[in-house]
Amino acid sequence: MNDVSRPVAAATDAPRSTDRYLGEDAASRSLYERALDVMPGGNSRHTLVMDPYPIYAASGHGCIVTDVEGQERIDFVNNYTSLILGHSHPEVTEAVARVIGNGTAFSLPTETDIRLAELLVERIPYIDQVRFANSGSEGVLLAIRAARAATGRSKIAKFEGCYHGIYDYAQASDSSRPKNWGESERPATTLEPSMAKSLETEVVTLPLNDIEVCGALIDEHGDDLAAVVMDPLPAALGLIPPRADFVAAIRAKTKECGALLIADEVLSFRIDYRGACHRFGIEPDLVSLGKIIGGGFPVGAVAGKADVMRVFDHRDGELVHHGGTYNGNPVTMVAGYETMKRLTPDVFAEFDRLGDRVRDGLQEVLRRHGIEAVATGRGSLFSVVPGDQPPKDFRAVFTARSTAPQLQKIALEMLNRGMLMGARGLFGALSTPMGDAEIDRFLEAADGAAHWVRGSSDPPRATPRSGGARTK
Ligand SMILES: Cc1ncc(COP(=O)(O)O)c(C=O)c1O
The missing domain is CATH 3.90.1150.10 (Aspartate Aminotransferase, domain 1)
Known part of the structure; x- marks a missing residue:
């Protein structure tokens, strides 16, 4: 010491x-x-x-x-936690330079996203499949869209004060203040002026670590609830994991009402070789990823069990249409793979x-x-x-x-x-x-x-x- x-x-x-x-x-x-x-x-x-x-x-x-x-x-900021090997790691930079010399983006798939997906699926025990995007915000957005498609429901629940990127539904209530946050038994869904008013009813705001209040709110909205979004180590709440009995109660409640549990590991994935949920013993249905898995380049991802991820499968009717000009681009994919494989x-x-x-x-x-x-x-x-x-x-x-x-x-x-x-x-x-x-x-x-x-x-x-x- x-x-x-x-x-x-x-x-x-x-x-x-x-x-x-x-x-x-x-x-x-x-x-x-x-x-x-x-x-x-x-x-x-x-x-x-x-x-x-x-x-x-x-x-x-x-x-x-x-x-x-x-x-x-x-x-000690590391681009807000996204750089885990520091800046310009020589071998990652060399690998990226090789890619850049061979074309940075194609209208054809490459092997590069398969390799990174295989690495993530091998490591993270609670996922079978991955899809890539260009930011953590998109990773969260896609998880929410997947949950809606999988459940046929529209509402989502999230925890007051937690930041999940800039998708409206995930950003609601992330900057609640005493003047607008309402009663602690029924936190208000607070919105920026740029957000649709309808989010007040589409987003259910939950107080972290309060089993009773969350249980009652989930019961109330249960039939319409597609997912509960939870960060296993929320930075805005001081990097303190939610209590284990609380997480277990939320997991049980979501199962009971048929909603999915989305873990936002965009930031917290970096705390464990197998991910933050593994570290805390949580079994989510979907995970949002970002930051370190892009090796310093823009990235996001949604991952989960095959039975939920099939909502993206064009062979099954493509319930979530997922485009994105730079999704899975070789530069990010190679940087991410070269970074992740060094994280033993x-x-x-x-x-x-x-x-x-x-x-x-x-x-x-x-x-x-x-x-x-x-x-x-x-x-x-x-x-x-x-x-x-x-x-x-x-x-x-x-x-x-x-x-x-x-x-x-x-x-x-x-x-x-x-x-x-x-x-x-x-x-x-x-x-x-x-x-x-x-x-x-x-x-x-x-x-x-x-x-x-x-x-x-x-x-x-x-x-x-x-x-x-x-x-x-
Ligand atoms: C927990 C969490 N989710 C989502 C995001 C959004 O990621 P991005 O900035 O890549 O869109 C962040 C960004 O800091 C985050 O910390």
């Missing part, structure tokens, strides 16, 4: 790495000005938002990202060990600086949630987060201490180029940042938009 017990020097007057990015002639500043002219808000993805503007990346190799001012940082059980065991070091080390840092919070996560994923014990549901996480702004500030101050952290605060993912030395440096930076935030009245130098709760 890393020794982070020594006192950290007080904040010094030494130049801080964000000073350069905030300078009058900083490259990030002028890129942002150009971006604002041609993209609303200057981006194509809200996760990139930072005040006063984002740090722009120039390159990434292994676990190091260099920004456009020339500042290097160890990357030993690699996952090492992630468990290093992840435990991060979580234990962070817990010790928090204790030393008198910050009441819990280090959470599994395997290569870690997070910190405020409070003296892990919160049970979204409302508890939201309330705790809104009263503990210093955790966000600590993560931002870590940018000044050589760590790349994102808008989510103390949330991150490990990659294989990291070892004990990187974890030591991370914990030292966290310790220094906690000291600085607790001891200094100055605000940190860069702040993300407040309330950024989504992973993508």
Whole structure:
């Protein structure tokens, strides 16, 4: 275990790495000005938002990202968990370069998607078949569409506060707030103005870990319910797995009413060689995948048992028509296969060990600086949630987060201490180029940042938009 017990020097007057990015002639500043002219808000993805503007990346190799001012940082965000071998892995890059030289997309199938599908089917005990798409959002969308086709029903249920990408039905209620979330026995389905009003009745919002309330709501909508969508390790709820008895109760309820259980493993698949549901003993009917299975390229997938997946089979009437110009394209498929085959059980065991070091080390840092919070996560994923014990549901996480702004500030101050952290605060993912030395440096930076935030009245130098709760 890393020794982070020594006192950290007080904040010094030494130049801080964000000073350069905030300078009058900083490259990030002028890129942002150009971006604002041609993209609303200057981006194509809200996760990139930072005040006063984002740090722009120039390159990434292994676990190091260099920004456009020339500042290097160890990357603990990994493109929001999608890069598990770090940046530009030499052998994956070489394999991709070979593919690119032979044509990147065809109107004919290739062997490449078969190989990746075979690897996934061999590894994940609860699936027989896979279909690929281009984002995790599509993976979730396809799972929901498959569930509707398989059951002949239309409604879906999801857990309040959980992020499942940008398909309307999955995104409803992902950013509920006290002013609109309603009674805890009957959480409101909250919508953005861009969503169809009819979703208020088509989407049933469930409170995590409340067997009684969820049971009653599933009973009420049971005859119309196509699926319950569940993330086995929801990032927006602090990377805390739902209680085992709760998951068992939901599984039993879905079976009883004839709805399917969809596991969204777009993010959490990276915690186990055989997937997050295997780790937690869950038997879903369908799984949504994404992120790491694309080896750094855009990807999504839906997978499941053959009797459900047949809704995609043109020979059986093609109940879900599934197009997509770049589905299963050889670049993504080869990058995904080359990445996945390097992720052996030993690699996952090492992630468990290093992840435990991060979580234990962070817990010790928090204790030393008198910050009441819990280090959470599994395997290569870690997070910190405020409070003296892990919160049970979204409302508890939201309330705790809104009263503990210093955790966000600590993560931002870590940018000044050589760590790349994102808008989510103390949330991150490990990659294989990291070892004990990187974890030591991370914990030292966290310790220094906690000291600085607790001891200094100055605000940190860069702040993300407040309330950024989504992973993508
Ligand atoms: C759990 C979960 N589901 C779905 C998605 C959507 O994936 P994508 O951003 O690839 O569309 C994300 C993205 O972060 C996610 O974390």
